[in-house]
Amino acid sequence: xxxxxxxxxxxxxxxxxxxxxxxxxxxxxxxxxxxxxxxxxxxxxxxxxxxxxxxxxxxxxxxxxxxxxxxxxxxxxxxxxxxxxxxxxxxxxxxxxxxxxxxxxxxxxxxxxxxxxxxxxxxxxxxxxxxxxxxxxxxxxxxxxxxxxxxxxxxxxxxxxxxxxxxxxxxxxxxxxxxxxxxxxxxxxxxxxxxxxxxxxxxxxxxxxxxxxxxxxxxxxxxxxxxxxxxxxxxxxxxxxxxxxxxxxxxxxxxxxxxxxxxxxxxxxxxxxxxxxxxxxxxxxxxxxxxxxxxxxxxxxxxxxxxxxxxxxxxxxxxxxxxxxxxxxxxxxxxxxxxxxxxxxxxxxxxxxxxxxxxxxxxxxxxxxxxxxxxxxxxxxxxxxxxxxxxxxxxxxxxxxxxxxxxxxxxxxxxxxxxxxxxxxxxxxxxx
Numbered sequence: 469x470x471x472x473x474x475x476x477x478x479x480x481x482x483x484x485x486x487x488x489x490x491x492x493x494x495x496x497x498x499x500x501x502x503x504x505x506x507x508x509x510x511x512x513x514x515x516x517x518x519x520x521x522x523x524x525x526x527x528x529x530x531x532x533x534x535x536x537x538x539x540x541x542x543x544x545x546x547x548x549x550x551x552x553x554x555x556x557x558x559x560x561x562x563x564x565x566x567x568x569x570x571x572x573x574x575x576x577x578x579x580x581x582x583x584x585x586x587x588x589x590x591x592x593x594x595x596x597x598x599x600x601x602x603x604x605x606x607x608x609x610x611x612x613x614x615x616x617x618x619x620x621x622x623x624x625x626x627x628x629x630x631x632x633x634x635x636x637x638x639x640x641x642x643x644x645x646x647x648x649x650x651x652x653x654x655x656x657x658x659x660x661x662x663x664x665x666x667x668x669x670x671x672x673x674x675x676x677x678x679x680x681x682x683x684x685x686x687x688x689x690x691x692x693x694x695x696x697x698x699x700x701x702x703x704x705x706x707x708x709x710x711x712x713x714x715x716x717x718x719x720x721x722x723x724x725x726x727x728x729x730x731x732x733x734x735x736x737x738x739x740x741x742x743x744x745x746x747x748x749x750x751x752x753x754x755x756x757x758x759x760x761x762x763x764x765x766x767x768x769x770x771x772x773x774x775x776x777x778x779x780x781x782x783x784x785x786x787x788x789x790x791x792x793x794x795x796x797x798x799x800x801x802x803x804x805x806x807x808x809x810x811x812x813x814x815x816x817x818x819x820x821x822x823x824x825x826x827x828x829x830x831x832x833x834x835x836x837x838x839x840x841x842x843x844x845x846x847x848x849x850x851x852x853x854x855x856x857x858x859x860x861x862x863x864x865x866x867x868x869x870x871x872x873x874x875x876x877x878x879x880x881x882x883x884x885x886x887x888x889x890x891x892x893x894x895x896x897x898x899x900x
Contacts, residue, residue, distance in 0.1 A: 506536035540570035608637035694812040703769035727755035740802040746809025750776035794822025806835035820870035
Protein backbone atom coordinates (compact mmCIF):
# COMPACT_ATOMS: atom_id res chain seq x y z
CA UNK A 469 0.00 0.00 0.00
CA UNK A 470 1.41 3.42 -1.00
CA UNK A 471 2.38 5.80 1.78
CA UNK A 472 -0.06 8.65 2.33
CA UNK A 473 1.37 12.02 1.29
CA UNK A 474 -0.46 15.06 2.68
CA UNK A 475 -1.32 17.89 0.30
CA UNK A 476 0.24 21.32 0.10
CA UNK A 477 -3.19 22.74 0.94
CA UNK A 478 -2.88 21.17 4.40
CA UNK A 479 0.57 22.78 4.79
CA UNK A 480 -0.94 26.15 3.93
CA UNK A 481 -3.68 25.55 6.50
CA UNK A 482 -1.03 24.70 9.11
CA UNK A 483 0.83 27.94 8.35
CA UNK A 484 -2.41 29.91 8.67
CA UNK A 485 -2.91 28.38 12.12
CA UNK A 486 0.64 29.26 13.09
CA UNK A 487 1.75 25.60 13.22
CA UNK A 488 5.04 26.08 11.41
CA UNK A 489 6.59 22.71 12.40
CA UNK A 490 3.57 20.88 10.97
CA UNK A 491 3.78 22.91 7.74
CA UNK A 492 7.50 22.11 7.46
CA UNK A 493 6.84 18.40 8.01
CA UNK A 494 4.18 18.33 5.29
CA UNK A 495 6.46 20.13 2.81
CA UNK A 496 9.22 17.62 3.52
CA UNK A 497 6.84 14.70 2.91
CA UNK A 498 5.65 16.22 -0.37
CA UNK A 499 9.21 16.87 -1.57
CA UNK A 500 10.33 13.35 -0.61
CA UNK A 501 7.58 11.99 -2.86
CA UNK A 502 7.98 14.60 -5.61
CA UNK A 503 11.35 16.41 -5.55
CA UNK A 504 10.46 18.34 -8.73
CA UNK A 505 7.44 20.03 -7.17
CA UNK A 506 8.17 23.76 -7.55
CA UNK A 507 5.18 24.79 -5.44
CA UNK A 508 6.42 22.63 -2.57
CA UNK A 509 9.92 24.13 -2.75
CA UNK A 510 8.40 27.61 -2.72
CA UNK A 511 6.17 26.86 0.26
CA UNK A 512 9.09 25.26 2.07
CA UNK A 513 10.99 28.52 1.51
CA UNK A 514 8.14 30.47 3.11
CA UNK A 515 8.20 28.10 6.09
CA UNK A 516 11.92 28.70 6.61
CA UNK A 517 11.54 32.45 6.12
CA UNK A 518 8.91 32.55 8.85
CA UNK A 519 11.47 30.93 11.16
CA UNK A 520 14.04 33.57 10.13
CA UNK A 521 16.12 30.88 8.44
CA UNK A 522 16.74 33.15 5.52
CA UNK A 523 19.64 31.38 3.82
CA UNK A 524 17.66 28.13 3.79
CA UNK A 525 14.61 30.01 2.52
CA UNK A 526 16.60 31.55 -0.33
CA UNK A 527 17.96 28.14 -1.32
CA UNK A 528 14.44 26.72 -1.53
CA UNK A 529 13.11 29.69 -3.52
CA UNK A 530 16.02 29.21 -5.94
CA UNK A 531 15.08 25.54 -6.38
CA UNK A 532 11.47 26.52 -7.09
CA UNK A 533 12.66 29.01 -9.73
CA UNK A 534 14.99 26.44 -11.31
CA UNK A 535 11.97 24.19 -11.80
CA UNK A 536 9.53 26.94 -12.84
CA UNK A 537 10.99 30.36 -13.60
CA UNK A 538 7.87 32.14 -14.85
CA UNK A 539 6.09 32.65 -11.51
CA UNK A 540 6.54 36.21 -10.24
CA UNK A 541 5.91 35.43 -6.57
CA UNK A 542 8.83 32.96 -6.51
CA UNK A 543 11.22 35.70 -7.60
CA UNK A 544 9.60 38.22 -5.26
CA UNK A 545 10.04 36.02 -2.18
CA UNK A 546 13.62 35.29 -3.21
CA UNK A 547 14.13 39.05 -3.37
CA UNK A 548 12.73 39.44 0.16
CA UNK A 549 15.08 36.76 1.45
CA UNK A 550 18.10 38.36 -0.24
CA UNK A 551 17.08 41.80 1.01
CA UNK A 552 16.93 40.57 4.61
CA UNK A 553 20.26 38.79 4.12
CA UNK A 554 21.65 42.22 3.11
CA UNK A 555 22.38 40.96 -0.42
CA UNK A 556 20.98 44.00 -2.19
CA UNK A 557 22.39 43.08 -5.60
CA UNK A 558 20.74 39.67 -5.41
CA UNK A 559 17.49 41.29 -4.29
CA UNK A 560 17.51 43.73 -7.22
CA UNK A 561 18.03 40.88 -9.67
CA UNK A 562 15.16 38.90 -8.13
CA UNK A 563 12.77 41.86 -8.05
CA UNK A 564 13.61 42.72 -11.67
CA UNK A 565 12.72 39.17 -12.65
CA UNK A 566 9.42 39.41 -10.75
CA UNK A 567 8.30 42.64 -12.42
CA UNK A 568 9.44 41.42 -15.85
CA UNK A 569 6.91 38.61 -15.44
CA UNK A 570 4.24 40.74 -13.75
CA UNK A 571 4.75 44.48 -14.37
CA UNK A 572 1.79 45.47 -12.17
CA UNK A 573 3.31 43.69 -9.12
CA UNK A 574 3.40 46.84 -7.00
CA UNK A 575 5.11 45.38 -3.93
CA UNK A 576 7.95 44.06 -6.09
CA UNK A 577 8.22 47.40 -7.92
CA UNK A 578 8.42 49.30 -4.63
CA UNK A 579 10.99 46.93 -3.17
CA UNK A 580 13.08 47.17 -6.32
CA UNK A 581 13.16 50.94 -6.04
CA UNK A 582 14.02 50.84 -2.34
CA UNK A 583 16.89 48.43 -3.01
CA UNK A 584 18.25 50.82 -5.62
CA UNK A 585 18.16 53.54 -2.96
CA UNK A 586 20.04 51.33 -0.49
CA UNK A 587 22.65 50.58 -3.14
CA UNK A 588 23.20 54.31 -3.59
CA UNK A 589 21.82 54.29 -7.14
CA UNK A 590 19.80 57.43 -6.47
CA UNK A 591 19.37 58.54 -10.09
CA UNK A 592 18.01 55.14 -11.12
CA UNK A 593 15.76 55.06 -8.06
CA UNK A 594 14.31 58.50 -8.86
CA UNK A 595 13.66 57.42 -12.45
CA UNK A 596 12.07 54.18 -11.25
CA UNK A 597 9.71 55.83 -8.77
CA UNK A 598 8.79 58.65 -11.15
CA UNK A 599 7.75 55.99 -13.65
CA UNK A 600 5.76 54.19 -10.96
CA UNK A 601 4.06 57.45 -10.04
CA UNK A 602 2.75 57.71 -13.59
CA UNK A 603 1.70 54.07 -13.74
CA UNK A 604 0.16 53.98 -10.24
CA UNK A 605 -1.01 57.58 -9.70
CA UNK A 606 -3.48 56.64 -6.96
CA UNK A 607 -1.07 54.61 -4.80
CA UNK A 608 0.04 56.69 -1.83
CA UNK A 609 3.03 54.44 -1.07
CA UNK A 610 4.49 55.14 -4.51
CA UNK A 611 4.38 58.91 -3.94
CA UNK A 612 5.80 58.42 -0.44
CA UNK A 613 8.75 56.40 -1.75
CA UNK A 614 9.31 58.91 -4.55
CA UNK A 615 9.31 61.75 -2.02
CA UNK A 616 11.95 59.99 0.09
CA UNK A 617 14.30 59.33 -2.81
CA UNK A 618 13.85 62.88 -4.08
CA UNK A 619 15.15 64.04 -0.70
CA UNK A 620 18.22 61.88 -1.23
CA UNK A 621 18.64 63.52 -4.63
CA UNK A 622 18.39 67.01 -3.10
CA UNK A 623 15.14 67.81 -4.94
CA UNK A 624 13.45 69.15 -1.82
CA UNK A 625 10.55 71.06 -3.33
CA UNK A 626 9.49 68.12 -5.49
CA UNK A 627 9.89 65.86 -2.46
CA UNK A 628 7.55 68.04 -0.40
CA UNK A 629 4.98 67.99 -3.20
CA UNK A 630 5.07 64.18 -3.33
CA UNK A 631 4.62 63.87 0.45
CA UNK A 632 1.57 66.12 0.15
CA UNK A 633 0.23 63.91 -2.66
CA UNK A 634 0.66 60.79 -0.51
CA UNK A 635 -1.30 62.41 2.33
CA UNK A 636 -4.07 63.56 -0.02
CA UNK A 637 -4.46 59.95 -1.16
CA UNK A 638 -4.27 58.51 2.35
CA UNK A 639 -4.93 60.96 5.21
CA UNK A 640 -4.07 58.20 7.74
CA UNK A 641 -0.53 57.84 6.33
CA UNK A 642 1.31 58.88 9.50
CA UNK A 643 4.81 58.37 8.07
CA UNK A 644 4.00 60.69 5.16
CA UNK A 645 2.76 63.38 7.55
CA UNK A 646 5.86 63.02 9.70
CA UNK A 647 8.28 63.09 6.77
CA UNK A 648 6.51 66.12 5.28
CA UNK A 649 6.79 68.05 8.53
CA UNK A 650 10.44 67.13 8.95
CA UNK A 651 11.22 67.95 5.32
CA UNK A 652 9.76 71.44 5.77
CA UNK A 653 11.67 71.93 9.03
CA UNK A 654 14.90 70.75 7.40
CA UNK A 655 14.66 73.61 4.89
CA UNK A 656 13.65 76.01 7.70
CA UNK A 657 10.07 76.45 6.46
CA UNK A 658 8.91 76.29 10.06
CA UNK A 659 5.57 78.06 9.60
CA UNK A 660 4.55 75.51 6.98
CA UNK A 661 5.85 72.68 9.14
CA UNK A 662 3.73 73.90 12.04
CA UNK A 663 0.65 73.83 9.81
CA UNK A 664 1.46 70.20 8.97
CA UNK A 665 1.97 69.20 12.62
CA UNK A 666 -1.23 70.91 13.75
CA UNK A 667 -3.25 69.38 10.91
CA UNK A 668 -1.91 65.95 11.88
CA UNK A 669 -2.76 66.54 15.53
CA UNK A 670 -6.29 67.57 14.56
CA UNK A 671 -6.58 64.43 12.40
CA UNK A 672 -5.10 62.21 15.13
CA UNK A 673 -5.20 63.78 18.60
CA UNK A 674 -3.32 60.75 20.01
CA UNK A 675 -0.24 61.26 17.85
CA UNK A 676 2.73 61.71 20.19
CA UNK A 677 4.95 62.78 17.27
CA UNK A 678 2.59 65.55 16.16
CA UNK A 679 2.17 66.78 19.74
CA UNK A 680 5.92 66.86 20.36
CA UNK A 681 6.70 68.58 17.07
CA UNK A 682 4.15 71.33 17.70
CA UNK A 683 5.93 71.99 21.01
CA UNK A 684 9.32 71.93 19.28
CA UNK A 685 8.34 74.87 17.08
CA UNK A 686 6.06 76.87 19.37
CA UNK A 687 7.77 76.10 22.68
CA UNK A 688 4.33 75.62 24.19
CA UNK A 689 4.22 72.69 26.59
CA UNK A 690 7.78 71.63 25.78
CA UNK A 691 8.56 68.56 27.92
CA UNK A 692 11.76 68.07 29.96
CA UNK A 693 12.47 65.06 27.76
CA UNK A 694 10.85 63.37 24.79
CA UNK A 695 7.74 61.37 25.60
CA UNK A 696 8.20 57.58 25.42
CA UNK A 697 5.48 57.25 22.80
CA UNK A 698 7.18 59.90 20.67
CA UNK A 699 10.36 57.82 20.61
CA UNK A 700 8.51 54.59 19.84
CA UNK A 701 6.48 56.18 17.05
CA UNK A 702 9.53 57.88 15.56
CA UNK A 703 11.73 54.79 15.59
CA UNK A 704 9.15 52.39 14.20
CA UNK A 705 9.78 49.36 11.98
CA UNK A 706 9.99 51.32 8.73
CA UNK A 707 12.42 53.81 10.21
CA UNK A 708 14.51 51.08 11.85
CA UNK A 709 14.96 49.19 8.58
CA UNK A 710 16.13 52.29 6.70
CA UNK A 711 17.97 53.86 9.65
CA UNK A 712 21.53 53.03 8.70
CA UNK A 713 20.99 54.08 5.09
CA UNK A 714 19.67 57.44 6.29
CA UNK A 715 22.69 57.87 8.56
CA UNK A 716 25.06 57.25 5.66
CA UNK A 717 23.24 59.96 3.74
CA UNK A 718 23.85 62.54 6.49
CA UNK A 719 27.46 61.64 7.20
CA UNK A 720 26.68 60.28 10.67
CA UNK A 721 29.86 60.34 12.74
CA UNK A 722 28.84 59.42 16.29
CA UNK A 723 30.19 55.82 16.33
CA UNK A 724 33.59 57.06 15.15
CA UNK A 725 33.64 59.82 17.78
CA UNK A 726 32.70 57.32 20.49
CA UNK A 727 35.41 54.90 19.34
CA UNK A 728 37.98 57.70 19.41
CA UNK A 729 36.98 58.69 22.95
CA UNK A 730 37.23 55.07 24.12
CA UNK A 731 40.70 54.87 22.60
CA UNK A 732 41.68 58.05 24.47
CA UNK A 733 40.87 56.32 27.76
CA UNK A 734 43.64 53.82 27.04
CA UNK A 735 41.59 50.80 28.07
CA UNK A 736 43.70 47.66 27.60
CA UNK A 737 41.19 45.04 28.74
CA UNK A 738 38.72 42.63 27.17
CA UNK A 739 36.80 41.64 30.30
CA UNK A 740 34.66 44.72 30.93
CA UNK A 741 30.95 44.72 31.62
CA UNK A 742 29.66 47.34 29.18
CA UNK A 743 26.30 49.07 28.65
CA UNK A 744 25.32 50.55 25.30
CA UNK A 745 22.64 52.98 26.52
CA UNK A 746 20.22 53.82 23.72
CA UNK A 747 21.91 51.25 21.50
CA UNK A 748 19.52 51.63 18.56
CA UNK A 749 20.55 49.28 15.76
CA UNK A 750 23.91 48.65 17.41
CA UNK A 751 26.16 51.03 15.53
CA UNK A 752 28.60 51.32 18.45
CA UNK A 753 28.85 47.56 18.98
CA UNK A 754 31.98 47.15 16.85
CA UNK A 755 33.87 49.53 19.14
CA UNK A 756 32.53 47.93 22.32
CA UNK A 757 32.64 44.19 21.67
CA UNK A 758 36.47 43.85 21.80
CA UNK A 759 36.46 45.39 25.30
CA UNK A 760 33.55 43.45 26.71
CA UNK A 761 33.21 40.18 28.52
CA UNK A 762 29.50 41.03 28.71
CA UNK A 763 27.82 43.61 26.45
CA UNK A 764 24.33 44.86 27.27
CA UNK A 765 22.16 47.06 25.06
CA UNK A 766 19.02 48.94 26.05
CA UNK A 767 16.65 50.92 23.84
CA UNK A 768 13.05 52.08 23.99
CA UNK A 769 12.29 50.95 20.43
CA UNK A 770 11.76 47.22 19.92
CA UNK A 771 12.02 47.76 16.16
CA UNK A 772 15.52 49.17 16.54
CA UNK A 773 16.47 46.30 18.87
CA UNK A 774 15.36 43.77 16.25
CA UNK A 775 17.94 45.29 13.91
CA UNK A 776 20.58 45.24 16.68
CA UNK A 777 19.96 41.52 17.25
CA UNK A 778 21.06 40.82 13.68
CA UNK A 779 24.60 41.90 14.58
CA UNK A 780 24.98 39.02 17.07
CA UNK A 781 27.20 41.33 19.13
CA UNK A 782 25.18 41.76 22.34
CA UNK A 783 24.87 39.31 25.21
CA UNK A 784 21.63 40.94 26.39
CA UNK A 785 19.20 43.42 24.85
CA UNK A 786 16.43 45.17 26.80
CA UNK A 787 13.43 47.16 25.60
CA UNK A 788 13.18 49.78 28.34
CA UNK A 789 13.07 53.52 28.89
CA UNK A 790 16.67 54.42 29.72
CA UNK A 791 16.27 56.14 33.08
CA UNK A 792 13.92 53.46 34.39
CA UNK A 793 16.38 50.79 33.30
CA UNK A 794 19.24 52.54 35.09
CA UNK A 795 17.39 52.84 38.41
CA UNK A 796 15.95 49.32 38.30
CA UNK A 797 19.09 47.61 39.55
CA UNK A 798 20.98 47.29 36.28
CA UNK A 799 24.72 46.80 36.34
CA UNK A 800 27.16 47.49 37.78
CA UNK A 801 29.07 48.40 34.63
CA UNK A 802 32.70 49.24 33.99
CA UNK A 803 31.82 51.36 30.98
CA UNK A 804 28.62 53.04 29.76
CA UNK A 805 28.32 54.45 26.23
CA UNK A 806 25.42 56.72 25.29
CA UNK A 807 25.83 57.90 21.71
CA UNK A 808 23.26 60.27 20.24
CA UNK A 809 20.59 59.45 22.83
CA UNK A 810 20.66 62.38 25.25
CA UNK A 811 19.48 64.60 22.40
CA UNK A 812 16.05 63.24 23.41
CA UNK A 813 16.50 64.58 26.96
CA UNK A 814 16.35 68.21 28.03
CA UNK A 815 17.03 67.88 31.73
CA UNK A 816 20.06 65.66 32.29
CA UNK A 817 20.54 65.23 36.05
CA UNK A 818 18.17 62.28 36.46
CA UNK A 819 19.65 60.19 33.66
CA UNK A 820 23.23 61.11 34.59
CA UNK A 821 22.48 60.13 38.20
CA UNK A 822 21.29 56.81 36.81
CA UNK A 823 24.65 56.39 35.08
CA UNK A 824 26.38 57.10 38.39
CA UNK A 825 24.26 54.50 40.17
CA UNK A 826 25.07 51.83 37.56
CA UNK A 827 28.79 52.48 37.28
CA UNK A 828 31.38 50.62 39.31
CA UNK A 829 33.76 52.87 41.27
CA UNK A 830 36.46 53.84 38.79
CA UNK A 831 34.08 53.24 35.88
CA UNK A 832 33.55 55.58 32.94
CA UNK A 833 30.65 56.99 30.96
CA UNK A 834 30.93 58.45 27.45
CA UNK A 835 28.06 60.33 25.85
CA UNK A 836 27.25 62.88 23.18
CA UNK A 837 24.87 65.83 23.12
CA UNK A 838 24.19 68.43 20.47
CA UNK A 839 26.02 71.66 21.26
CA UNK A 840 24.06 74.78 22.20
CA UNK A 841 25.85 78.12 22.15
CA UNK A 842 23.85 81.12 23.29
CA UNK A 843 24.24 84.41 25.09
CA UNK A 844 20.84 83.93 26.67
CA UNK A 845 20.14 82.43 30.09
CA UNK A 846 19.22 79.05 28.66
CA UNK A 847 20.70 75.69 29.59
CA UNK A 848 19.14 73.65 26.81
CA UNK A 849 16.75 74.11 23.92
CA UNK A 850 14.15 71.98 22.16
CA UNK A 851 14.85 72.51 18.46
CA UNK A 852 12.32 72.56 15.61
CA UNK A 853 13.61 69.13 14.54
CA UNK A 854 12.34 67.68 17.84
CA UNK A 855 15.77 67.12 19.43
CA UNK A 856 17.38 68.94 22.33
CA UNK A 857 20.74 70.66 22.37
CA UNK A 858 22.71 71.56 25.49
CA UNK A 859 25.02 74.27 26.75
CA UNK A 860 28.42 72.97 27.88
CA UNK A 861 28.29 74.72 31.24
CA UNK A 862 24.88 73.10 31.88
CA UNK A 863 26.33 69.68 31.04
CA UNK A 864 29.18 70.27 33.50
CA UNK A 865 26.77 71.36 36.26
CA UNK A 866 24.55 68.34 35.62
CA UNK A 867 27.51 65.98 35.83
CA UNK A 868 28.57 67.55 39.11
CA UNK A 869 25.06 67.23 40.56
CA UNK A 870 24.99 63.58 39.49
CA UNK A 871 28.28 62.87 41.27
CA UNK A 872 30.28 62.28 38.11
CA UNK A 873 33.69 63.86 37.46
CA UNK A 874 34.51 65.38 34.10
CA UNK A 875 37.53 63.79 32.43
CA UNK A 876 37.25 65.38 29.02
CA UNK A 877 34.77 67.36 26.91
CA UNK A 878 35.57 67.69 23.23
CA UNK A 879 33.67 69.14 20.30
CA UNK A 880 33.04 67.44 16.99
CA UNK A 881 30.64 67.16 14.07
CA UNK A 882 27.92 64.60 14.82
CA UNK A 883 26.34 64.66 11.34
CA UNK A 884 25.38 66.95 8.47
CA UNK A 885 21.93 68.41 7.89
CA UNK A 886 21.33 69.87 4.43
CA UNK A 887 25.01 70.68 4.16
CA UNK A 888 25.20 72.21 7.66
CA UNK A 889 27.41 70.65 10.32
CA UNK A 890 25.65 69.65 13.54
CA UNK A 891 28.21 70.26 16.27
CA UNK A 892 28.22 68.15 19.39
CA UNK A 893 29.93 67.70 22.72
CA UNK A 894 31.67 64.37 23.26
CA UNK A 895 31.81 63.92 27.02
CA UNK A 896 33.92 61.51 29.06
CA UNK A 897 33.25 61.33 32.79
CA UNK A 898 33.97 58.93 35.62
CA UNK A 899 32.77 57.73 38.99
CA UNK A 900 35.35 58.00 41.73
